[in-house]
Amino acid sequence: MNQEIQIQDVSMEKFFEKYEAKFKALADKKRLQIMNILTQKGEMCVCDLAPLMEMAQSKLSYHLKILLDANIISKETRGTWSYYQINQDEINHMLSHELCCVFKPSC
Amino acid sequence: MNQEIQIQDVSMEKFFEKYEAKFKALADKKRLQIMNILTQKGEMCVCDLAPLMEMAQSKLSYHLKILLDANIISKETRGTWSYYQINQDEINHMLSHELCCVFKPSC
DNA sequence: TTTTTTAATCAAATATTTTTGATTAAAAAC
């Protein structure tokens, strides 16, 4: 209990809410698969990811938004295309080293 | 991609399903708070945890079961009492060192 | 033995999340 965040109950409440949202984003096998693909491929647009995931575009966009809102992935728009990539820092701060090979390209 | 688990798509599927369940268990602020209390107190029975969480017994048992099924906590029954404690190993294998102070008593 | 305490489970109600198909807006291609 030596971090600022955890000094008071009010802060703890905020902390738990923050991680609730982050873990919620991770709590779906399709989203974990998306993360795994983005880790391997480095960067992908929705139009290439959709057939790979065998997922309708609107459904994929829904899941990408959840990961994006949780700061687990990031987006770069070029022209009409949206390119998504994994947010390596966020993964490192959340997950154990043991999960590295799935969500870290360096493994 | 150097772990057995990740050699084939079939294995990956299982792997993602396993972690979906685990992250789902973590994806609730009340459950994170339960985990935090168990980390601090070491061991607690439902009857002591319920007033601390300001939660009805049936509701608390529901949340404890989710954590138990995900192997995040474990249970020991003595008499009519059920004592729950955090599963330190599981936490270590899942979460980053940075989350240690919340869910590891050693921090 | 009877009563009380403990905690799991159940079914119904409620709330939340996900899926689906359609619409929209913007940029690219023609």
Added chain:
DNA sequence: GTTTTTAATCAAAAATATTTGATTAAAAAA
């Protein structure tokens, strides 16, 4: 300029998860 491609968003439907209050079973206390 018109058509096509790309991807976000929307609203309704479907699927899941959570809450609630009651019931149950087992052990403890009286």
